[in-house]
Amino acid sequence: MTVPQLDHRFGPYGGQYVPETLMPALAELEAAWISAQSDDQFQAELGRLLRDYAGRPTPLYLAGRLSEVAGRPVYLKREDLLHTGAHKINNALGQALLAVRMGKRRIIAETGAGQHGVASATACALLGLECVVYMGAEDIRRQAPNVQRMGLLGATVVPVEAGAKTLKEAVSEAIRDWVASVEDSHYIIGSAVGPAPYPAIVRDLQRCIGDEAREQILEREGRLPRRVIACVGGGSNAIGMFIPFAPDQEVELVGVEAAGEGIESGRHGAPLTAGGRPGVLHGSLSALLQDDQGQIAEAHSVSAGLDYPGSGPEHAWLRDSGRATYVAVTDQDALAAFEQTAQLEGIIPALEPAHALHYVLNVPSDSDLDLICLSGRGDKDLAEVLGLLGR
């Protein structure tokens, strides 16, 4: 069998725990990505779309009033300003181009917050591909504007009624579709999770966030940040932000997960923070919420994008190897940071990065320069947040 060339394992984590039916497609995907990476024409096309269509490079913004609250300069990497409103478009455009390269004209995607679904539907509209998006029924309820956008973009949104009706179930259903349609369909997974080579491909496609931010902050401050902070659902914006800084040992990397109703309540989405035995979900071995029988637990978070019991395998390894630390912020605190950021900066963040914002604004630190990935904007969350805040 072919010798793997992309990372399949991150320490003990990762791997390819999928039905045999998918194994040849994973090998095909890996080969396609390796050849695309050294294909100037592919790279030029992706670069052009990221620049002219999606809006890269995104600004690095020194958030003055947030800095006052934090007591240190706080920079925001403005992924919220991208077309479709979140970092998810970086990955969706890259993988959609890859699908075209592989001759696959039908795209499957899953979505939690709807951002990855919208990004995939957008890339498919642009490239003339068919798009089917699996979304938990509960997420369809709480992220309604994104469901309407996907419909308008020509995608078919399939509600998933199993389990807690959120992201975990949507990923499972997307994988089942792919098992049955693998010959003519490509599955654009939305985060740095899944069987190899997905975590490596998604990381490669998201690292533009950190590459740009590193260059921008060096230019602005003449030095590296003391801390780089990003929210972690499956971990795609965080891995994209972290990896370019990983060799800079003096830079602390902090991933912020969803503590939901509190880690001790058991109702959260923080497998990296909570610790415990690793396990297999959606094709890879990583940190996971599960019971002693190995049944996957339901996650809970006010933010649909962090409401996931698994985590990207590279994050589990960054944690174990001590290179990154993971913390968690509750629903209530994230809601407070959502409102605070809107009122202090005139920026309505998505609920996901609001977790990272709360951590930086409220948890004491001796850091003297923070860089946060503002992974997306909060338009999608307005109705849900206003409802929860009783407005």
Added chain:
Amino acid sequence: MTGAERIAAAFEQREGRAALMPYLMGGYPDLATSLDIAIGYAEGGADLIELGVPFSDPLADGPVIQSAGTAALAAGATLDGVLEVATKVAEQVPVVLMCYSNAVLARGTEQFVADLAAAGVSGLIVPDLPLEEAESTSDACAQAGLAFVPLAAPTSTDERLAVIGAAVQGFLYTVAVAGTTGERGEQSSYGEIIARVREHTSAPVALGFGISTPEQASAAADAGADGVIVGSRLVREVGEQEDPASACRALVEQFARALR
């Protein structure tokens, strides 16, 4: 006799007909009834029984087996509970356990396999453990005399089939269609996939996924399958019938007749 030998004997006893291997979701609708159903399978003419361990996120399963698993978990099914069923069933026919990889990891591979052997299970199928990831589980099974049964799919390349075929213990679980488990109306042409896998293994070839009528079972046997696996059709029967054990027994009899 080891589990692997017991499986081999079950295939050898067939005298020219295909072995019938019905699938059962352990603990569905509850443990006691699932044992009755398994006994019904055995009495109806099953040569081997594939016993499923319910899992929260079964990626290789379609809606019928998925919801049976969810119901079994809601009714309190655990691995140990399913193994108790296995022990009783194994008094009559060889049992091949089917579970997802996280169940193996949760108990620890060595302990998991030891517990299976102690329960009298003959073989193990893990649909989300392709050969690349299977080494420790497959080695532990070999040590314990259990057959670690790999899967082959219509999408498998010849290169992969050669490696899979060489590693077969017990039988080769051949997936008839690219897709998840579930009943399929069409009568697929089973000959092609059977011919392809045969080139790469001398072990018995059992065909499963989508076989839901006695006609399809007999077509699979005519196409050269040494064994026929019937899953969703029977699991659906469990959900629809007042007395699932006798209903399933009758259904298994029909499949067994079709293979005679």
